[in-house]
Amino acid sequence: MALDKPYKDIPGTTIxxxxxxxxxxxxxxxxxxxxxxxxxxxxxxxxxxxxDAWPMSEDQKQAVMARDLNRCIALGGNIYFLAKIGxxxxxxxxxxxxxxxxxxxxxYRDMMIAGGRSIAGxxxxxxxxDAQAHxxxxxxxxxxxxx
Amino acid sequence: xxxxxxxxxxxxxxxxxxALDLGKSGEPYWQPVFKGYEPSKEWMRTHTxxxxxLVYNDHATAFSLDLIPTFAIGCAAEFQPAxxxxxxxxxxxxxxxxxxxxHIAQSVIQDDFDLTIVNKMDVDHGLTVPLSLMFGQPAxxxxxxxxxxxxxxxxxxxxxxRCFALGQAIRKAVAAFDQPLNVQIWGxxxxxxxxxxxxxxxxxxxxxxxxxxxxxxxxxxxxxxPHIDYVREAGSEGIELVMWLIARGAxxxxxxxxxxxxxxxxxxxxxxxxxxxxxxxxxx
Numbered sequence: 001m002a003l004d005k006p007y008k009d010i011p012g013t014t015i016x017x018x019x020x021x022x023x024x025x026x027x028x029x030x031x032x033x034x035x036x037x038x039x040x041x042x043x044x045x046x047x048x049x050x051x052d053a054w055p056m057s058e059d060q061k062q063a064v065m066a067r068d069l070n071r072c073i074a075l076g077g078n079i080y081f082l083a084k085i086g087x088x089x090x091x092x093x094x095x096x097x098x099x100x101x102x103x104x105x106x107x108y109r110d111m112m113i114a115g116g117r118s119i120a121g122x123x124x125x126x127x128x129x130d131a132q133a134h135x136x137x138x139x140x141x142x143x144x145x146x147x
Numbered sequence: 148x149x150x151x152x153x154x155x156x157x158x159x160x161x162x163x164x165x166a167l168d169l170g171k172s173g174e175p176y177w178q179p180v181f182k183g184y185e186p187s188k189e190w191m192r193t194h195t196x197x198x199x200x201l202v203y204n205d206h207a208t209a210f211s212l213d214l215i216p217t218f219a220i221g222c223a224a225e226f227q228p229a230x231x232x233x234x235x236x237x238x239x240x241x242x243x244x245x246x247x248x249x250h251i252a253q254s255v256i257q258d259d260f261d262l263t264i265v266n267k268m269d270v271d272h273g274l275t276v277p278l279s280l281m282f283g284q285p286a287x288x289x290x291x292x293x294x295x296x297x298x299x300x301x302x303x304x305x306x307x308x309r310c311f312a313l314g315q316a317i318r319k320a321v322a323a324f325d326q327p328l329n330v331q332i333w334g335x336x337x338x339x340x341x342x343x344x345x346x347x348x349x350x351x352x353x354x355x356x357x358x359x360x361x362x363x364x365x366x367x368x369x370x371x372x373p374h375i376d377y378v379r380e381a382g383s384e385g386i387e388l389v390m391w392l393i394a395r396g397a398x399x400x401x402x403x404x405x406x407x408x409x410x411x412x413x414x415x416x417x418x419x420x421x422x423x424x425x426x427x428x429x430x431x
Contacts, residue, residue: 087232116350
Protein backbone atom coordinates (compact mmCIF):
# COMPACT_ATOMS: atom_id res chain seq x y z
CA MET A 1 0.00 0.00 0.00
CA ALA A 2 1.31 3.46 -0.89
CA LEU A 3 2.37 5.86 1.85
CA ASP A 4 -0.04 8.64 2.70
CA LYS A 5 1.38 11.99 1.53
CA PRO A 6 -1.29 14.51 2.47
CA TYR A 7 1.11 17.41 1.88
CA LYS A 8 0.96 17.01 -1.90
CA ASP A 9 -2.08 19.31 -2.18
CA ILE A 10 -0.55 22.42 -0.56
CA PRO A 11 -0.19 25.17 -3.19
CA GLY A 12 3.24 26.61 -3.99
CA THR A 13 4.94 24.19 -1.63
CA THR A 14 7.25 21.22 -2.12
CA ILE A 15 7.84 19.10 0.95
CA UNK A 16 11.39 17.76 1.02
CA UNK A 17 10.58 14.13 1.69
CA UNK A 18 12.63 11.00 1.06
CA UNK A 19 11.61 10.96 -2.61
CA UNK A 20 12.75 14.58 -3.21
CA UNK A 21 15.89 13.94 -1.18
CA UNK A 22 16.80 11.00 -3.40
CA UNK A 23 16.25 13.08 -6.57
CA UNK A 24 18.32 15.95 -5.24
CA UNK A 25 21.13 14.14 -3.49
CA UNK A 26 23.98 15.34 -5.71
CA UNK A 27 22.50 18.81 -6.20
CA UNK A 28 22.26 19.31 -2.46
CA UNK A 29 25.69 17.84 -1.80
CA UNK A 30 27.14 20.23 -4.38
CA UNK A 31 25.55 23.05 -2.38
CA UNK A 32 27.20 21.72 0.78
CA UNK A 33 30.56 22.01 -0.95
CA UNK A 34 30.06 25.80 -1.00
CA UNK A 35 30.58 25.95 2.75
CA UNK A 36 34.28 26.65 2.33
CA UNK A 37 35.67 29.93 1.01
CA UNK A 38 37.93 28.02 -1.39
CA UNK A 39 35.05 26.17 -3.04
CA UNK A 40 32.95 29.31 -3.24
CA UNK A 41 35.79 31.02 -5.11
CA UNK A 42 36.21 28.06 -7.47
CA UNK A 43 32.49 28.01 -8.26
CA UNK A 44 32.39 31.75 -8.92
CA UNK A 45 35.41 31.52 -11.21
CA UNK A 46 33.86 28.79 -13.39
CA UNK A 47 30.35 27.66 -12.57
CA UNK A 48 29.99 25.21 -15.43
CA UNK A 49 33.26 23.39 -14.74
CA UNK A 50 32.49 23.18 -11.03
CA UNK A 51 29.04 21.74 -11.67
CA ASP A 52 30.39 19.28 -14.23
CA ALA A 53 32.44 17.67 -11.49
CA TRP A 54 29.17 16.53 -9.88
CA PRO A 55 26.94 13.73 -11.18
CA MET A 56 23.95 16.07 -11.43
CA SER A 57 21.44 16.11 -14.27
CA GLU A 58 21.79 18.75 -16.97
CA ASP A 59 18.46 20.21 -15.80
CA GLN A 60 19.82 20.60 -12.30
CA LYS A 61 22.98 22.31 -13.55
CA GLN A 62 20.96 24.71 -15.73
CA ALA A 63 18.65 25.53 -12.82
CA VAL A 64 21.63 26.33 -10.61
CA MET A 65 23.28 28.54 -13.23
CA ALA A 66 19.98 30.36 -13.81
CA ARG A 67 19.53 30.71 -10.01
CA ASP A 68 16.01 29.41 -10.59
CA LEU A 69 15.30 28.23 -7.06
CA ASN A 70 11.79 26.99 -7.82
CA ARG A 71 13.23 24.77 -10.53
CA CYS A 72 16.03 23.61 -8.22
CA ILE A 73 13.41 22.62 -5.64
CA ALA A 74 11.32 20.78 -8.23
CA LEU A 75 14.47 18.83 -9.12
CA GLY A 76 15.12 17.75 -5.55
CA GLY A 77 16.85 20.76 -4.03
CA ASN A 78 16.16 21.80 -0.47
CA ILE A 79 16.16 25.46 0.54
CA TYR A 80 18.66 25.03 3.38
CA PHE A 81 21.13 23.52 0.93
CA LEU A 82 20.29 25.95 -1.89
CA ALA A 83 20.89 28.80 0.54
CA LYS A 84 24.62 28.08 0.21
CA ILE A 85 24.38 29.25 -3.42
CA GLY A 86 22.63 32.39 -2.26
CA UNK A 87 25.31 32.95 0.36
CA UNK A 88 27.96 32.57 -2.33
CA UNK A 89 26.16 35.28 -4.32
CA UNK A 90 25.89 37.48 -1.23
CA UNK A 91 22.11 37.12 -1.03
CA UNK A 92 20.06 37.05 2.16
CA UNK A 93 17.45 34.43 2.96
CA UNK A 94 14.79 37.03 2.33
CA UNK A 95 16.12 37.78 -1.15
CA UNK A 96 16.20 34.05 -1.91
CA UNK A 97 12.70 33.39 -0.61
CA UNK A 98 11.33 36.42 -2.40
CA UNK A 99 12.86 35.33 -5.71
CA UNK A 100 10.58 32.29 -5.74
CA UNK A 101 7.41 34.38 -5.68
CA UNK A 102 8.08 36.51 -8.75
CA UNK A 103 7.84 39.63 -6.59
CA UNK A 104 10.57 42.23 -6.58
CA UNK A 105 12.77 42.35 -3.51
CA UNK A 106 10.96 45.49 -2.35
CA UNK A 107 7.49 44.02 -2.92
CA TYR A 108 8.35 40.89 -0.94
CA ARG A 109 9.91 42.86 1.89
CA ASP A 110 6.84 45.11 2.06
CA MET A 111 4.56 42.07 2.18
CA MET A 112 6.51 40.74 5.17
CA ILE A 113 6.44 44.09 6.98
CA ALA A 114 2.68 44.23 6.41
CA GLY A 115 2.34 40.91 8.28
CA GLY A 116 3.34 38.33 5.71
CA ARG A 117 1.40 36.24 3.23
CA SER A 118 -2.10 35.34 4.34
CA ILE A 119 -3.09 31.72 4.76
CA ALA A 120 -6.52 32.50 3.30
CA GLY A 121 -6.92 30.72 -0.02
CA UNK A 122 -3.46 29.17 0.33
CA UNK A 123 -4.22 25.99 2.24
CA UNK A 124 -5.24 23.65 -0.57
CA UNK A 125 -4.61 23.61 -4.32
CA UNK A 126 -7.68 24.91 -6.13
CA UNK A 127 -8.46 27.83 -3.83
CA UNK A 128 -7.85 31.41 -4.94
CA UNK A 129 -4.99 32.63 -2.73
CA ASP A 130 -1.95 34.45 -4.07
CA ALA A 131 0.30 31.34 -3.89
CA GLN A 132 -1.91 29.36 -6.27
CA ALA A 133 -0.50 28.38 -9.67
CA HIS A 134 -2.95 30.51 -11.66
CA UNK A 135 -1.78 33.64 -9.84
CA UNK A 136 1.95 33.39 -10.67
CA UNK A 137 4.13 35.32 -10.95
CA UNK A 138 3.14 37.61 -8.11
CA UNK A 139 3.58 41.34 -7.78
CA UNK A 140 4.05 43.76 -10.65
CA UNK A 141 5.57 41.04 -12.81
CA UNK A 142 2.29 39.16 -12.67
CA UNK A 143 0.11 42.17 -13.34
CA UNK A 144 2.16 43.00 -16.42
CA UNK A 145 2.32 39.40 -17.57
CA UNK A 146 -1.42 38.83 -17.34
CA UNK A 147 -2.49 42.24 -18.66
CA UNK B 148 20.43 15.98 42.22
CA UNK B 149 20.10 18.03 39.06
CA UNK B 150 16.78 19.64 38.20
CA UNK B 151 15.14 21.45 35.31
CA UNK B 152 14.11 24.86 36.62
CA UNK B 153 12.78 26.59 33.53
CA UNK B 154 12.29 26.37 29.79
CA UNK B 155 12.82 28.97 27.10
CA UNK B 156 11.19 28.91 23.67
CA UNK B 157 12.30 31.09 20.80
CA UNK B 158 12.57 31.43 17.05
CA UNK B 159 16.13 31.23 15.73
CA UNK B 160 15.95 33.35 12.57
CA UNK B 161 19.44 33.75 11.02
CA UNK B 162 18.77 37.39 10.11
CA UNK B 163 18.47 38.16 13.85
CA UNK B 164 22.03 36.94 14.31
CA UNK B 165 23.19 38.95 11.32
CA ALA B 166 21.46 42.09 12.66
CA LEU B 167 23.29 41.70 15.99
CA ASP B 168 26.63 40.84 14.44
CA LEU B 169 26.48 43.80 12.05
CA GLY B 170 25.38 46.28 14.73
CA LYS B 171 21.91 46.81 13.25
CA SER B 172 19.86 45.98 16.33
CA GLY B 173 18.97 49.64 16.87
CA GLU B 174 17.44 50.05 13.41
CA PRO B 175 13.65 50.62 13.31
CA TYR B 176 13.12 47.28 11.56
CA TRP B 177 14.85 45.35 14.34
CA GLN B 178 14.05 47.44 17.41
CA PRO B 179 10.71 45.74 18.18
CA VAL B 180 12.33 42.29 17.97
CA PHE B 181 15.11 43.04 20.42
CA LYS B 182 12.80 45.01 22.71
CA GLY B 183 10.77 41.82 23.09
CA TYR B 184 13.84 40.06 24.48
CA GLU B 185 14.83 42.78 26.97
CA PRO B 186 12.72 41.26 29.78
CA SER B 187 14.27 37.88 28.93
CA LYS B 188 17.81 39.13 29.29
CA GLU B 189 16.82 40.85 32.55
CA TRP B 190 15.33 37.57 33.84
CA MET B 191 18.40 35.67 32.67
CA ARG B 192 20.71 37.89 34.70
CA THR B 193 19.18 36.49 37.89
CA HIS B 194 18.37 33.03 36.55
CA THR B 195 21.52 31.98 34.71
CA UNK B 196 21.51 28.18 34.91
CA UNK B 197 24.45 25.84 35.37
CA UNK B 198 23.71 24.15 32.04
CA UNK B 199 21.42 24.81 29.05
CA UNK B 200 20.06 21.82 27.17
CA LEU B 201 19.38 23.44 23.82
CA VAL B 202 17.00 21.78 21.36
CA TYR B 203 17.46 23.11 17.82
CA ASN B 204 17.80 21.94 14.27
CA ASP B 205 20.84 21.89 12.08
CA HIS B 206 20.23 23.64 8.72
CA ALA B 207 22.36 21.56 6.36
CA THR B 208 25.46 22.59 8.28
CA ALA B 209 26.85 19.78 10.43
CA PHE B 210 24.62 17.22 8.75
CA SER B 211 24.50 17.03 4.96
CA LEU B 212 22.42 14.42 3.16
CA ASP B 213 25.14 11.89 4.00
CA LEU B 214 23.77 11.48 7.49
CA ILE B 215 20.36 12.55 8.81
CA PRO B 216 19.94 11.70 12.49
CA THR B 217 16.45 12.26 13.84
CA PHE B 218 17.76 13.08 17.33
CA ALA B 219 21.45 13.89 17.92
CA ILE B 220 22.96 14.81 21.29
CA GLY B 221 26.21 16.78 21.42
CA CYS B 222 28.53 15.13 23.95
CA ALA B 223 31.71 17.04 23.04
CA ALA B 224 33.63 19.44 25.29
CA GLU B 225 33.17 22.24 22.78
CA PHE B 226 31.45 23.14 19.53
CA GLN B 227 32.64 25.72 17.02
CA PRO B 228 30.26 28.24 15.39
CA ALA B 229 29.89 27.05 11.78
CA UNK B 230 30.61 28.78 8.49
CA UNK B 231 27.17 28.51 6.87
CA UNK B 232 28.31 30.22 3.70
CA UNK B 233 28.55 33.79 5.00
CA UNK B 234 31.54 32.99 7.24
CA UNK B 235 31.21 31.92 10.92
CA UNK B 236 29.22 34.18 13.27
CA UNK B 237 31.56 36.17 15.53
CA UNK B 238 30.25 34.55 18.70
CA UNK B 239 32.02 32.62 21.47
CA UNK B 240 32.83 28.94 21.20
CA UNK B 241 30.08 26.81 22.74
CA UNK B 242 31.34 24.82 25.71
CA UNK B 243 29.51 21.57 26.27
CA UNK B 244 28.84 19.51 29.37
CA UNK B 245 30.08 16.06 28.31
CA UNK B 246 29.34 14.44 31.65
CA UNK B 247 25.68 15.43 31.82
CA UNK B 248 25.22 14.89 28.06
CA UNK B 249 26.57 11.33 28.27
CA HIS B 250 24.39 10.66 31.30
CA ILE B 251 21.26 11.90 29.51
CA ALA B 252 22.14 9.88 26.41
CA GLN B 253 22.51 6.68 28.40
CA SER B 254 19.30 7.28 30.33
CA VAL B 255 16.98 8.18 27.44
CA ILE B 256 18.36 5.44 25.16
CA GLN B 257 17.45 2.99 27.89
CA ASP B 258 14.02 4.59 27.83
CA ASP B 259 13.70 3.62 24.14
CA PHE B 260 14.74 6.91 22.48
CA ASP B 261 17.45 5.94 20.03
CA LEU B 262 19.67 9.03 20.04
CA THR B 263 22.68 9.56 17.82
CA ILE B 264 25.72 10.50 19.88
CA VAL B 265 27.83 13.27 18.38
CA ASN B 266 31.35 13.92 19.61
CA LYS B 267 32.37 16.36 16.90
CA MET B 268 30.09 18.94 15.34
CA ASP B 269 29.93 22.62 14.41
CA VAL B 270 26.81 24.50 15.47
CA ASP B 271 24.86 26.86 13.24
CA HIS B 272 22.47 29.78 13.74
CA GLY B 273 19.79 27.43 15.04
CA LEU B 274 21.83 27.15 18.23
CA THR B 275 23.76 30.42 18.37
CA VAL B 276 20.92 32.88 17.65
CA PRO B 277 18.93 31.83 20.74
CA LEU B 278 22.11 32.20 22.83
CA SER B 279 22.59 35.73 21.49
CA LEU B 280 18.96 36.63 22.16
CA MET B 281 19.06 35.42 25.76
CA PHE B 282 22.65 36.26 26.75
CA GLY B 283 23.46 39.23 24.51
CA GLN B 284 27.00 39.56 23.20
CA PRO B 285 29.36 38.41 25.99
CA ALA B 286 33.02 37.45 25.47
CA UNK B 287 32.13 33.92 26.61
CA UNK B 288 28.75 32.21 27.06
CA UNK B 289 27.93 32.20 30.78
CA UNK B 290 27.35 28.46 31.11
CA UNK B 291 27.90 25.12 29.35
CA UNK B 292 25.42 24.17 26.64
CA UNK B 293 24.37 20.72 25.46
CA UNK B 294 23.35 20.91 21.79
CA UNK B 295 20.47 18.63 20.89
CA UNK B 296 19.79 18.56 17.14
CA UNK B 297 16.47 17.37 15.70
CA UNK B 298 15.95 16.58 12.03
CA UNK B 299 13.30 18.89 10.62
CA UNK B 300 14.96 19.32 7.21
CA UNK B 301 14.04 16.05 5.54
CA UNK B 302 10.39 15.12 6.03
CA UNK B 303 9.18 13.55 8.20
CA UNK B 304 10.57 14.99 11.40
CA UNK B 305 9.70 13.16 14.61
CA UNK B 306 6.05 13.48 15.61
CA UNK B 307 4.83 15.87 18.27
CA UNK B 308 3.98 12.85 20.42
CA ARG B 309 7.50 11.52 20.16
CA CYS B 310 9.03 14.90 20.95
CA PHE B 311 6.81 15.43 23.99
CA ALA B 312 7.56 11.96 25.36
CA LEU B 313 11.29 12.48 24.75
CA GLY B 314 11.10 15.64 26.83
CA GLN B 315 9.61 13.62 29.67
CA ALA B 316 12.46 11.11 29.39
CA ILE B 317 15.03 13.95 29.46
CA ARG B 318 13.39 15.30 32.60
CA LYS B 319 13.72 11.91 34.28
CA ALA B 320 17.37 11.63 33.17
CA VAL B 321 18.30 15.06 34.52
CA ALA B 322 16.63 14.29 37.87
CA ALA B 323 18.82 11.20 38.17
CA PHE B 324 22.10 13.06 37.65
CA ASP B 325 24.12 13.04 40.82
CA GLN B 326 25.23 16.69 40.94
CA PRO B 327 23.16 19.67 42.14
CA LEU B 328 22.88 21.36 38.75
CA ASN B 329 20.28 23.93 37.77
CA VAL B 330 19.37 23.02 34.17
CA GLN B 331 17.28 24.94 31.67
CA ILE B 332 15.87 23.36 28.54
CA TRP B 333 15.30 25.50 25.49
CA GLY B 334 13.12 24.69 22.49
CA UNK B 335 13.87 26.72 19.37
CA UNK B 336 12.71 27.28 15.78
CA UNK B 337 9.43 28.46 14.27
CA UNK B 338 7.07 30.13 14.42
CA UNK B 339 5.06 30.20 11.20
CA UNK B 340 7.29 30.62 8.16
CA UNK B 341 7.87 29.24 4.71
CA UNK B 342 11.14 29.83 2.85
CA UNK B 343 10.38 28.17 -0.46
CA UNK B 344 8.14 28.25 -3.48
CA UNK B 345 5.37 30.67 -4.48
CA UNK B 346 3.92 30.35 -0.94
CA UNK B 347 7.13 31.77 0.62
CA UNK B 348 6.44 34.43 3.22
CA UNK B 349 3.45 32.68 4.76
CA UNK B 350 2.58 33.90 8.27
CA UNK B 351 -0.32 32.55 10.30
CA UNK B 352 -0.86 34.61 13.45
CA UNK B 353 -3.92 32.64 14.55
CA UNK B 354 -2.05 29.35 14.36
CA UNK B 355 0.91 30.79 16.26
CA UNK B 356 -1.26 32.30 19.00
CA UNK B 357 -3.15 29.05 19.44
CA UNK B 358 0.12 27.10 19.53
CA UNK B 359 1.49 29.31 22.33
CA UNK B 360 -1.76 29.07 24.30
CA UNK B 361 -1.84 25.30 24.05
CA UNK B 362 1.88 24.87 24.70
CA UNK B 363 1.32 26.61 28.04
CA UNK B 364 -1.99 25.08 29.06
CA UNK B 365 -2.47 21.84 27.13
CA UNK B 366 0.85 20.53 25.82
CA UNK B 367 -0.30 16.95 25.92
CA UNK B 368 -3.25 17.75 23.67
CA UNK B 369 -1.04 19.87 21.42
CA UNK B 370 1.39 17.00 21.02
CA UNK B 371 -1.30 15.10 19.10
CA UNK B 372 -1.35 17.71 16.34
CA PRO B 373 -0.27 15.97 13.12
CA HIS B 374 2.55 17.13 10.83
CA ILE B 375 0.17 18.10 8.06
CA ASP B 376 -1.40 20.77 10.27
CA TYR B 377 1.99 22.39 10.81
CA VAL B 378 3.05 22.41 7.16
CA ARG B 379 -0.34 23.45 5.80
CA GLU B 380 -1.11 26.10 8.43
CA ALA B 381 2.33 27.33 9.55
CA GLY B 382 4.41 26.74 6.41
CA SER B 383 6.89 24.13 5.31
CA GLU B 384 9.48 25.45 7.77
CA GLY B 385 6.91 26.12 10.50
CA ILE B 386 7.18 22.45 11.33
CA GLU B 387 10.25 23.37 13.38
CA LEU B 388 7.73 24.04 16.15
CA VAL B 389 7.58 20.33 17.03
CA MET B 390 10.92 20.91 18.75
CA TRP B 391 9.24 23.15 21.33
CA LEU B 392 7.35 20.10 22.55
CA ILE B 393 10.61 18.46 23.67
CA ALA B 394 11.33 21.37 26.00
CA ARG B 395 7.72 21.50 27.19
CA GLY B 396 7.69 17.76 27.87
CA ALA B 397 10.67 18.22 30.18
CA UNK B 398 8.78 20.63 32.43
CA UNK B 399 7.21 19.45 35.67
CA UNK B 400 3.55 20.25 35.29
CA UNK B 401 1.67 19.59 32.12
CA UNK B 402 -1.64 21.05 33.24
CA UNK B 403 -3.73 22.11 36.20
CA UNK B 404 -2.32 23.20 39.54
CA UNK B 405 1.30 22.27 38.91
CA UNK B 406 1.42 24.02 35.51
CA UNK B 407 4.55 26.14 35.00
CA UNK B 408 4.46 29.88 35.52
CA UNK B 409 4.60 32.13 32.45
CA UNK B 410 7.49 34.54 33.01
CA UNK B 411 7.38 36.19 29.59
CA UNK B 412 5.54 35.89 26.30
CA UNK B 413 6.35 37.77 23.10
CA UNK B 414 5.27 37.65 19.46
CA UNK B 415 6.29 39.79 16.52
CA UNK B 416 6.03 39.77 12.72
CA UNK B 417 8.34 39.88 10.84
CA UNK B 418 11.97 39.01 11.24
CA UNK B 419 13.00 38.52 7.63
CA UNK B 420 10.61 35.74 6.46
CA UNK B 421 9.48 34.60 9.86
CA UNK B 422 7.12 35.17 12.78
CA UNK B 423 9.11 35.50 15.99
CA UNK B 424 7.63 33.74 19.00
CA UNK B 425 9.11 33.59 22.47
CA UNK B 426 8.08 32.20 25.82
CA UNK B 427 9.72 31.60 29.20
CA UNK B 428 8.18 29.10 31.59
CA UNK B 429 9.36 28.44 35.14
CA UNK B 430 8.63 25.36 37.16
CA UNK B 431 6.84 26.39 40.35
